Amino acid sequence: MKSTFRTILFWMHLVSGLVAGIIIGLMSLTGAALAFEPQLEQWADREARQVQPPPSGAARLPVEELLARVRAAKPGVQPQGVTVYADPESAVLVSTGRGSGVYVDPYTGDVREQGGKGLRAFLHQMEELHRWLATSEDHRALGRGVTGVCNAAFLFLAVSGLYLWWPRRWTWKTVRPVLWFKGGLKGKARDFNWHNAAGFWAMPILVVLTASGVVMSYKAVSDLIFTLTGNEPPANSGPFGQTAVKVPEPPPGATPLGVDALFAEAQKQVPAWESISLRMGGGPRPGGQREGGPREGAPREGGPRGPQAMTFSIKEQGGWPLFASAQLSLNPFTAEVLRRETFADYNSGRQIRTWLRFLHTGQALGWAGQLVAGVASLAGAFLMWTGFTLSWRRFFRRRSTVATTEQELEQPPVVS
Known part of the structure; x- marks a missing residue:
C-alpha cells in the first residue's frame, strides 16, 4: 500500500512539474533577481540621497517648502507621500507615484531625480513578471491567477519532493548519494544527484517562500490565518x-x-x-x-x-x-x-500575516534572509531544469534506446 501511494505521489509530482515548471522557473529567476531590490535601489540613489549639511548648522527648510519646490519643478505632478530621515546627511524623499519619486535637499531645496533609471526599469519588469507575468492591465487578473496556481503547485512539489526524497532506511550509505553534489557523474545519474541534493538543502526555504506566497495570493487562505488565531x-x-x-x-x-x-x-x-x-x-x-x-x-x-x-x-x-x-x-x-x-x-493573526509577507522576500531577517531567499529561488529554477531533464530521459531517451536496440537486432550479423 505504501509503495502504491509513493508511486501515485511520484506521478503527481512529475506531472505537476511538467505542467507548471516553466512558470515556476520564471518566478524563481525573477524572485532571485528581486532578492536585494531595496539595497539595489538605495545603491542607485546614493548620490541623489546624499546631502552636505551647511557648516554653520543652518536650519532645515520646512517640509511644506520642499513640497512646493517639487510641484514647481514638476508641474502637474501631485506628491503622494513624503519621507523625512533622521540622518542629517539624507535628502527628503517625495513620492510621486508607485515606485517613483524625487529627492529634495532639505537645506537648499534642490530637487534631484532618483538614480539608476535602467536598474529601476529592470527591477520593475522583474516584479511585473513575478507577480502577474507582465500582463496588461486588462489581463492582470488572469496573470495573477496563473502565478498563484503555479506557486501553489510549487508548494506541492516542495512537500511531495521532500517525501519522495526521504530514505526508506536512514543509513550513511543510502543518504550520502542524495545529500551533496557528486562529481564525475553523467546523464541520468548526474541529474538525479543534482535534483536531490539541491532539493534537500533548498526545500525547507522553498516551503516557506511558497506557503507565504499562497497566503498572499488567496484572500481565503489569508483570512484562515486570522480565523485560526481567533481574530x-x-x-x-x-x-x-x-x-x-x-x-x-x-x-x-x-x-x-x-x-x-x-x-x-x-x-x-x-x-x-x-x-x-x-x-x-x-x-x-x-x-x-x-x-x-x-x-x-x-x-x-x-x-x-x-x-x-x-x-x-x-x-x-x-x-x-x-x-x-x-x-x-x-x-x-x-x-x-x-x-x-x-x-x-x-492581534496574533495580523502579526503572523505580516511576518509571512516579509518572509516571502527574506526581508524579515535582513540581508541574510534576503540572501537565503535569493539562493533558494535560484535553486528552485535549478530544480525545474533538472526535473525537466529527468523527465526527458524517462519519456524520450528510453524510446530512443529501445528503437536503437531493435534496429540492431534486426540487422544481420557481420561475417568477418
Missing part, C-alpha cells in the same frame, strides 16, 4: 486591515494645520525615530498596499464624508521586527493623536 479577518486583502480613523468635526471655519506641525508632533511621539513617512492619499501603503482617496485631509470620493486623519508610518532605530513601524493617525486640525499602533499592538 476577525480584515475586510481588505493583506495583513493591514486598518479601520478608518474618525476625525472629530472641526469648528466652523477651521483650517487644517500645516504639514510641518504634524511632522513635529509625530517626532515627539517616537523620539528615537529613524524615518517618518506621511501618506498623502493615493500613495503606497506599507508593504506595497495602496490606499485610495483624496489628499491632505480631504473627504474620500465614495467613502465617508468629512475630514480624514493624517497617517504617518514611523520607523524606529533598532526596532524589532526589522520591518516593524509605528502607525500614527493625527487630527489634521489639532495634531491630536487619534490612534497609535505598533507591531506589538497587532
Whole structure:
C-alpha cells in the first residue's frame, strides 16, 4: 500500500512539474533577481540621497517648502507621500507615484531625480513578471491567477519532493548519494544527484517562500490565518486591515494645520525615530498596499464624508521586527493623536500575516534572509531544469534506446 501511494505521489509530482515548471522557473529567476531590490535601489540613489549639511548648522527648510519646490519643478505632478530621515546627511524623499519619486535637499531645496533609471526599469519588469507575468492591465487578473496556481503547485512539489526524497532506511550509505553534489557523474545519474541534493538543502526555504506566497495570493487562505488565531479577518486583502480613523468635526471655519506641525508632533511621539513617512492619499501603503482617496485631509470620493486623519508610518532605530513601524493617525486640525499602533499592538493573526509577507522576500531577517531567499529561488529554477531533464530521459531517451536496440537486432550479423 505504501509503495502504491509513493508511486501515485511520484506521478503527481512529475506531472505537476511538467505542467507548471516553466512558470515556476520564471518566478524563481525573477524572485532571485528581486532578492536585494531595496539595497539595489538605495545603491542607485546614493548620490541623489546624499546631502552636505551647511557648516554653520543652518536650519532645515520646512517640509511644506520642499513640497512646493517639487510641484514647481514638476508641474502637474501631485506628491503622494513624503519621507523625512533622521540622518542629517539624507535628502527628503517625495513620492510621486508607485515606485517613483524625487529627492529634495532639505537645506537648499534642490530637487534631484532618483538614480539608476535602467536598474529601476529592470527591477520593475522583474516584479511585473513575478507577480502577474507582465500582463496588461486588462489581463492582470488572469496573470495573477496563473502565478498563484503555479506557486501553489510549487508548494506541492516542495512537500511531495521532500517525501519522495526521504530514505526508506536512514543509513550513511543510502543518504550520502542524495545529500551533496557528486562529481564525475553523467546523464541520468548526474541529474538525479543534482535534483536531490539541491532539493534537500533548498526545500525547507522553498516551503516557506511558497506557503507565504499562497497566503498572499488567496484572500481565503489569508483570512484562515486570522480565523485560526481567533481574530476577525480584515475586510481588505493583506495583513493591514486598518479601520478608518474618525476625525472629530472641526469648528466652523477651521483650517487644517500645516504639514510641518504634524511632522513635529509625530517626532515627539517616537523620539528615537529613524524615518517618518506621511501618506498623502493615493500613495503606497506599507508593504506595497495602496490606499485610495483624496489628499491632505480631504473627504474620500465614495467613502465617508468629512475630514480624514493624517497617517504617518514611523520607523524606529533598532526596532524589532526589522520591518516593524509605528502607525500614527493625527487630527489634521489639532495634531491630536487619534490612534497609535505598533507591531506589538497587532492581534496574533495580523502579526503572523505580516511576518509571512516579509518572509516571502527574506526581508524579515535582513540581508541574510534576503540572501537565503535569493539562493533558494535560484535553486528552485535549478530544480525545474533538472526535473525537466529527468523527465526527458524517462519519456524520450528510453524510446530512443529501445528503437536503437531493435534496429540492431534486426540487422544481420557481420561475417568477418
